[in-house]
Amino acid sequence: MIIAVDGPAASGKGTIAKALAAHYGLPHLDTGLLYRAVGIAVLRGGGDPSDEGEAFHACAFDEALLTDPGLKSEAAGRAASIVSAHPSVRAALLERQRDFAHQKGGAVLDGRDIGTVIAPEAQAKLFVTASPEVRARRRFEELERMGLAVTYDHVLGDIRARDERDSGRGIAPLRQADDALLLDTSTLDVAAAVATAIGLVEQRRKG
Numbered sequence: 001m002i003i004a005v006d007g008p009a010a011s012g013k014g015t016i017a018k019a020l021a022a023h024y025g026l027p028h029l030d031t032g033l034l035y036r037a038v039g040i041a042v043l044r045g046g047g048d049p050s051d052e053g054e055a056f057h058a059c060a061f062d063e064a065l066l067t068d069p070g071l072k073s074e075a076a077g078r079a080a081s082i083v084s085a086h087p088s089v090r091a092a093l094l095e096r097q098r099d100f101a102h103q104k105g106g107a108v109l110d111g112r113d114i115g116t117v118i119a120p121e122a123q124a125k126l127f128v129t130a131s132p133e134v135r136a137r138r139r140f141e142e143l144e145r146m147g148l149a150v151t152y153d154h155v156l157g158d159i160r161a162r163d164e165r166d167s168g169r170g171i172a173p174l175r176q177a178d179d180a181l182l183l184d185t186s187t188l189d190v191a192a193a194v195a196t197a198i199g200l201v202e203q204r205r206k207g
């Protein structure tokens, strides 16, 4: 079974995708990490994420970058959101994601375009969301726990800017697939959000 989990920044999609993977015994891919790695590779090379040529070049990033703690920073998220709007960058990362989705037995992937572009044939698609304020609070607390110097207002501004860029781009914009089930986690804690997600996947499996 392929499970596609899409949604905006800090909606809880990664938490849900990981829990679904554990529940169903499937491998999980956080596709945002790939774009973050490209973004960080450009920044560390002194380049400009909005330069498509530089961003494309960075798609051949060192695999060790995928476990770099710097990937979780706001700067990496911002750079990821800029490089991910370049068609050549999306094309360069496409096959790797499709191969992961189509491995024997299935997989869980989370991102922005899993249900629409990477695996439109996924048996279960969830679109996870929450209000921008709730998402900013969660991300703010997460970054604080990591010891990063951030303010709530800055994180909220960053989340809004990313929402706009991710939803407004011409290629693979963030949107709920027609056959995706909506899961708003604004008033759900992690346990309730995961339980709801499992219920929705079961609905698709049986239907």
Ligand SMILES: Nc1ncnc2c1ncn2[C@@H]1O[C@H](COP(=O)(O)OP(=O)(O)O)[C@@H](O)[C@H]1O
Residues within 6 Å of the ligand: 007, 008, 009, 010, 011, 012, 013, 014, 015, 016, 138, 139, 141, 142, 185, 188, 189, 190, 191, 193
């Ligand atoms: N339903 C929830 N209630 C409270 N906190 C949550 C919930 N879901 C996720 N979180 C927390 O919010 C932060 C962002 O969650 P994450 O799953 O990484 O979001 P995303 O993958 O959408 O960016 C993490 O610190 C996570 O523990």
Ligand SMILES: Nc1ccn([C@@H]2O[C@H](COP(=O)(O)OP(=O)(O)O)[C@@H](O)[C@H]2O)c(=O)n1
Residues within 6 Å of the ligand: 007, 008, 009, 010, 011, 014, 031, 032, 033, 035, 036, 077, 080, 081, 082, 084, 110, 111, 112, 113, 114, 162, 166
């Ligand atoms: N499948 C994906 C995943 C991420 N991305 C981009 O990569 C950025 C970082 O993604 P992420 O999932 O790591 O970000 P968070 O939602 O965890 O904050 C997003 O803002 C998107 O611009 C994408 O375009 N397509």
